[in-house]
Each structure stands twice: as structure tokens, then as C-alpha cells.
Amino acid sequence: MSAAIDIRHLTKRFGALTVLDDISLQIEDGEFVVFLGPSGCGKSTLLRMIAGLEGVDEGEIALGDRRIDPLPPGERGVAMVFQSYALYPHMTVRQNMAFGLENVRTPKDEIERRTDAAAKILEIDHLLDRKPQMLSGGQRQRVAIGRAIVKEPKAFLFDEPLSNLDAALRGRTRLELAQLHQRLGATMIFVTHDQVEAMTLADRIVVMHDRRIEQIGTPMEVYQRPATKFVAGFVGSPAMSMLPVSGVTQGPSGARVTVDGVGDIDTAVPLPPGFAAKGASIGIRAEDTTPSDTGLPLTVDVIERLGDRTLLHGHLPDGSELVAQDTGRSTVTAGDTVRVAVDPHAVHLFDADGRAHHATGAD
């Protein structure tokens, strides 16, 4: 039923503006893949090209063993859930779900069977005779998903489907989507700019930025071994702190990094051969820091209490900003200067081009 998706050398232009540049990507059968990136990076465009709502300028898209990019949207075997849901306003929920099946002359009892089954899964069976305007945002969302499910597509496409829901409902629906994916085992592509959604839902995350794919990896790979400085800064909350590097030498366990006005930081990152300090930077996540007697002198500007832990937003003597972490019982107050130790195994080193180097494993 569901199928793998193979995207080869895809390019998309709007007039003179190149939105996607030579994108290649393989999605496995049954995989849940999230396109993650800042607004305007081309996530929706890529999704809409798979759906057939945007033309392809160069490259190919295959679904299963069939090339689909020359086909019209309806013949591709994909179903899409829109950010705005795009329910037909004058049709009841049942008619909304049945419309696509009627169009391909599915037998009536089959339509009924599928609609009832989908309604049951999504717990909207009591709403089947209502019009969309009589539904809440969350209910509309379910109907939109139901309309996709009944088509039994080879792949599901979601374009920021949770962004119109309030925070509580968003969290719940996220979990339900994960369950739905397990239950159906279908190939799903999910577009979002929200890294929490990406981390919780994805088998693999495709991080996109500036017309290209920055990294493809599991949530943990993307988080712990970001391929580029952009990914490192985009994924994770609070954002990774970046300090400018003025010199790099071989230290006792790896690269020893000099930060102007701060001093040396010993890391466990193997010194890459020919690594140039010019334009390089070192990245530190708040969770990889601890208050200590030695370490970086951090002047705290803002305290952010999260209950179980406390984030210390401050600056170093050179003026660069750093977020450090303390326990939930932290007694630090704004204006204090504290010393912060950094876990040498958890820091990331970025060269001038933004390529990342990590402590363990080769890359």
C-alpha cells in the first residue's frame, strides 16, 4: 500500500528566484520524515512538488517504482493535509471524506466502510453529518486527516497541520499523529518550522535552509551531531551558544580553542587537519555546562526558571553571549558573575564554512 519516495536532483524556480537547488532525498517505505527549516526555506514548495501542486523545473520524483512528477495531483496516490485544512465548506464531514472516493467511482459500500473506519480511528463518528463551520479547529483538523486516510494513499503529506491549534491541542495531536503513523505504517512527510514537532515525530529529519538540504538524520543525530553551524543553531532550545574562535592548537585530548578575552577551552574534538581558526567558532549547548569554581566567567543578564532547571542568559568578557544551565534550585541572580565549566566531549567546532566537527566518531 504505502511506498518509498525517491527525489532526484530537484530544482524549482519562481521566475528568476531559485527556491530549491538540486535537492536529492530518499524516503523509505513507511518512514515518517519531517522537513524542518525556517520560514521561506522552501519546505512547502518541496512538499507541493511531491503532491503535484507545483511544477518541477528539473529533476524527478518517484513514488514506489513509478515516476510521478509528470502526473496530475489526483493520479499520484498521495494525500495532503493543508495548514488551513481546506475542507469543502458546503459539504458535511462525511461528504468531505467521500468526495475523493466518489471521483474515482469507488463502490458506495466501500466508501461507507472506509469513512466509518476512519471516523472511528479519529473519534469523529458523531460529527459525520455536520458542516465544517460547525466544528472546532481541532475537529476540522481531524476531518482533514480523515479525508486523507480514506484514500488509502501511498504517502501522506502534511503542511504545518498543527500550526492553527492552541498549544495544548497541538501537543495532544502530535502524539496522536505519532500513534496514527504506527497504526497505519504509511509513508508520511510532515513539514514544520517547529523543531519540537520535528524531534518528537520524525524517524528522520530533513533540515532545510537557503534552497538546500543542510542535513538528513535521525532526531538524535541532528541534535547531537549537527552537520553545520546552521543546523546546530536552529535545532535545540535554547539555541546553541556560538563563541568566535581566535586560535586553535592541539590540546591534551583534542583541539584547544582560544576565545579572545575569555581564554582557552579544552575540547575532546580531534583537531581536524589543516583547520583554520579564522572565521571558526565553537558551539556550546546550555545543558553541557555546569556551574563550577573554574571555567568561563559568565555575567548573568537574565534568569529563566524552568522548574527542573534554570537557564542563565549572560555574556562573557569579550561580549559574546552564552546560555548556561544551573539546577532548579539555583540561587544565582541577574548581575552575578559565575564560573561555568563546559563538557569537553559535548562541544562542537565549526570551520569558517560552517562545517561541524564533533568529539567522537569520524565525520
Next chain:
Amino acid sequence: MAAPHRQSRLSNALFAAPYLVVFIALLVVPLIWGIYLSLQKADLFGLYGFTGWTNYARVLNDALFWQSVRNTLLFVVVTVPILVGIGLFLGLALNARTGGAAFMRGVYFSSTVLSVTIVTLIWRFVFIPGDGLLSLAFQAMGWQPIGFLSTEGWSLFSVGVATVWWCIGLPMILILAALQQIPGDLYEAAALDNASRWRTFTRVTLPQIRGTLILVATIQIVMQFQLFGQAQLMTNGGPNGTSRPMVLYIYRAAFENWDVGQGAAASELLFLIILVAAMGQYWVTSRGPRT
């Protein structure tokens, strides 16, 4: 809580008051004045006393009145669906963001701004026997020319053509505006749902513009019942009154025969017919699925 709410309602009424006064002055007063006149023996110089339903009886017993009613009904029944149909067709055809479409919208709308005098002048050039456009075309084809303005049947047809040409701008613009309100993602959803062009039109487009189509039809019914200028200037109601609409009948009675009472009575009857037709049309079309 209650007091400010009531206060605001009062001030709302105050804001509406000036308009209400003008509205009553311009609409209700003539209506009542017309009813009053229709019950009087009256000419252009004065009133000569209350005559009860006499004027109505005279109108209803006048074969020319019934002829004008038949002409008007036929005219409305044919032109209104054509205006809605062509308006819808043009709306669909010109619903694009290209410069060409914008230009064509302007062209089709431009006839609307012309006065009835100019419109009839233009169409007389087309229909007039001898050196009219159609006449010349018929001669060139070697066909027998038709006296469009002076032949029974063809005269009302010619008035209808001129009217559709003149009035098409408003239906087109209203329907276009409704089409442009339809969210694009509905069409994308329909495309992913494998809907054919026809299914997309009937199940997505039509339900979305249904309210506007009803509005356009109502406006056109009310307007086309009041057909006057084109008929008077193109055919003068002829031949033998076969293109004479009700308003022309009223005009004849009141201002050529100086029988204001009879004209007023016929006017009230026209008012009633328009009211019944517009409400009947609304009732028929607004039943069924609500959007």
C-alpha cells in the same frame, strides 16, 4: 452592564436616523402617494376626486395592458437567465490575474457606464434596415434582410440583445468578485481528490458563489421588469405594441393620454408583480442546501 449596552443601541439608532428619514422620504412617500393617486380621477393638472378601484378596473380590462405584461414577462424570463449565464461565463473566463484578463474585464464592463441613449444609438446602427450593420451583412451574404426593429418578434429580440449588451457588466463583476473570494486551496484539495473539471465546478465553485448568483438574479429581475428606454428609443413599442413593456404602457397612459390615475394604477400593479417575482425567485433559489 446593561446601561452602556442600551446606550450604544440608542446611539446606533441616532446614526441611522438621517438615512432613515431620507429613505422614507424618497421611497415610502412616493409609494403611498402613488397608491393615493391610483384611487383618484387625475390628470397632469390636478385631482378630480376619489374613484375607488375604477382605475384598476380600467387597466385590468385593457388588452394593451395585458399585452405589455406578456411582453415584459417574456423579456424578463429570457434576459435574466441569459444575463446570469453570460455573467457567469465571463466571470469564469476572466478570473485570472493576467493583464489580458484585466483588460477584457474593463471592456465588458465599459458598456455599463453608457447612457441608454448611446446604447440605443449604437444598436440602431446594428439593426436599422437599409445601411444597418446586420442589413449590410445580410446583403453581402445574399440573404433576405430582416426588419429587426419593425418585425413582430424580432423587435423585442433586438431590444433584448441591446439590453444584455448594456447590462452584462454588473453580473460579470459581482460574479468575478465572488469567484475571487474562493480560497485557492479548495481547488488544490479538489485536484488531489481527483475531481474532474465539471465536478470541481459543480461541487466547489457553484456552491461557493450560490449566494451571489441569487443576488445577481434578483437585481436583474427588478431591473429588467423596468425596461423602458431601450424599447422606447429603438422600437417605440412597435410594431403593434409587440415590444411595448409595462413601463412604456404606464408612460403612455400618464404622460401621453394624460390619465395619471390610470398610469398610477398600472404602476402599482407593476410594483406588485416585481415584488412577487423577486420574492418568488428568492424563495425558489434559496431553498435547498445552505452554504
